[in-house]
Amino acid sequence: MIRRIDHIGILVRSLAEALPLYTDRLGFSAEPPVELPEHHMRVQFVGMGNDRIELLQPTSPDSALGRVLATRGEGLLHLCLEVDDIETTLRDLERAGVRLVDDHARMTPHGLAAFLHPESVGGISIELRQARDSQNTTGIPSEAPAASGPSLARLSGRTRVVFTLGYPVAQTLSPAMMTAAFQSSGIDWVYLGWSVPPEGLAVAVEALRANENFAAGNVTAPHKETIIPLLDGLTPDAERVGAVNVILREGARFIGHTTDGHGFVASLREEGMEPRGKGVLILGAGGAAKAVGFALADAGVGEIWIGNRTLARAEAVARLIAEQAGAKAHPAALTEVAALLSRVDLVVNATSVGLQRDASPLFDYGLLRPPLFVTDLVFSPRETPFLRQARAQGCQTMNGLGMLLHQAVLNFVRWTGMEAPVPLMRRFLLEALDERERRGKAV
Numbered sequence: 001m002i003r004r005i006d007h008i009g010i011l012v013r014s015l016a017e018a019l020p021l022y023t024d025r026l027g028f029s030a031e032p033p034v035e036l037p038e039h040h041m042r043v044q045f046v047g048m049g050n051d052r053i054e055l056l057q058p059t060s061p062d063s064a065l066g067r068v069l070a071t072r073g074e075g076l077l078h079l080c081l082e083v084d085d086i087e088t089t090l091r092d093l094e095r096a097g098v099r100l101v102d103d104h105a106r107m108t109p110h111g112l113a114a115f116l117h118p119e120s121v122g123g124i125s126i127e128l129r130q131a132r133d134s135q136n137t138t139g140i141p142s143e144a145p146a147a148s149g150p151s152l153a154r155l156s157g158r159t160r161v162v163f164t165l166g167y168p169v170a171q172t173l174s175p176a177m178m179t180a181a182f183q184s185s186g187i188d189w190v191y192l193g194w195s196v197p198p199e200g201l202a203v204a205v206e207a208l209r210a211n212e213n214f215a216a217g218n219v220t221a222p223h224k225e226t227i228i229p230l231l232d233g234l235t236p237d238a239e240r241v242g243a244v245n246v247i248l249r250e251g252a253r254f255i256g257h258t259t260d261g262h263g264f265v266a267s268l269r270e271e272g273m274e275p276r277g278k279g280v281l282i283l284g285a286g287g288a289a290k291a292v293g294f295a296l297a298d299a300g301v302g303e304i305w306i307g308n309r310t311l312a313r314a315e316a317v318a319r320l321i322a323e324q325a326g327a328k329a330h331p332a333a334l335t336e337v338a339a340l341l342s343r344v345d346l347v348v349n350a351t352s353v354g355l356q357r358d359a360s361p362l363f364d365y366g367l368l369r370p371p372l373f374v375t376d377l378v379f380s381p382r383e384t385p386f387l388r389q390a391r392a393q394g395c396q397t398m399n400g401l402g403m404l405l406h407q408a409v410l411n412f413v414r415w416t417g418m419e420a421p422v423p424l425m426r427r428f429l430l431e432a433l434d435e436r437e438r439r440g441k442a443v
């Protein structure tokens with residue numbers, strides 16, 4: 001429900017050019033321009049009763065306001081409305097055909113906001129903001145994490161740290177997602193990347209042991225297996241998979257755990273694919289294939305085939321899954337994969353082929369036809385050639401972003417004992433990916 005008009009603004013390309021019109025010719029007095037992080041530059045006019053009017057200059061053509069301005073030109077009226085519950089309002093508006101400027105609401109320096117496409121709301125720019133004092137039913141904070149919860153100002157010597165250990169880790173999407181989740185839940189933790197080359201891993205683990213602020217950890221490539229001898233134990237899940245993506249701190253002990261596979265199964269279910277009783281073809285026999293294979297076996301799939309370039313690795317993984325999870329698991333050479341497609345419901349590409357520019361297709365992707373459900377664990381690019389062709393031929397497809405989200409959700413619950421704010425985490429994950437792609441294009 002719309003509660004009130006927060007402010008009225010006018011979107012302009014250049015404050016410097018527009019200001020004299022309002023101050024010199026119309027006689028308004030203006031406060032000095034304020035640069036708001038990421039978002040826009042603002043001049044506020046005073047002496048206009050209780051309401052305020054702002055001139056807004058987008059600081060980047062990529063920001064939500066920049067995109068609004070690009071579609072509608074100079075001098076666009078901007079209305080900022082406060083609503084009780086932004087998620088409900090957006091759902092109602094979407095049903096009425098209103099489009100968002102971005103495909104999701106986003107955190108702004110003022111809190112959660114969404115920008116409606118002028119074309120769909122009568123030609124004016126409308127921003128919706130979650131009212132700051134509204135009952136928050138979504139788990140999404142009504143102000144930006146920087147301004148609420150355990151805010152940056154409250155970071156202290158007591159703040160606990162979660163590190164993700166990898167090499168490199170510059171590309172990780174997790175710090176913003178996890179820190180937002182901690183902050184919105186009132187937990188005084190931050191999440192940071194720690195880039196550790198292989199030869200420094202043992203020293204890094206020792207340093208973590210000596211760090212009383214260290215709360216828990218994630219482990220990513222290339223350390224998922226090599227870290228095991230440096231830990232004090234493994235959960236039964238990690239023991240079977242032979243790889244860890246999580247460090248649990250239990251008193252003085254560091255225990256390795258794995259949530260990649262169960263994150264994948266949760267993401268499948270979110271897309272409406274229940275794996276119980278299904279036939280599955282997993283392409284690849286590396287750590288990810290193993291984690292997904294075990295989790296699918298736990299979820300009660302009917303039969304699993306492991307298809308891999310190096311047949312010996314497929315044989316080893318299939319044997320492990322059969323012996324340790326009691327599933328019907330078989331190895332396959334890539335040349336046999338085409339013949340297996342008619343026997344399965346789900347195809348999981350757990351190879352790294354989607355990351356490689358010039359890799360040859362694993363088999364003829366033209367054979368991927370409905371009703372196959374086709375997934376690729378890669379999420380950047382968001383759609384690999386494998387997924388693109390499957391989708392073009394009518395298959396339901398899914399990339400690996402949901403797996404990343406849901407392993408993070410499982411980690412959050414395990415580390416904190418609290419329910420995870422899933423919509424917020426998804427939003428920050430998508431924003432981090434958007435940002436990474438923008439940076440990638442800019443390089």
Ligand code: NAP
Nearest residue numbers: 284285286287288289309310350351352359377400403404
């Ligand atoms: P890995 O242990 O290095 O295994 C890579 C697999 O890909 C092996 O089976 C390898 O076959 C196969 N492969 C690589 N290049 C190939 C090519 N040109 N042709 C045919 N097969 C090829 O890697 P991993 O840790 O399992 O990760 C696999 C993928 O999953 C990566 O792309 C990773 O980014 C993704 N992943 C995603 C998530 C997520 O959260 N979404 C989590 C973990 C991993 P050989 O055995 O013959 O070498």
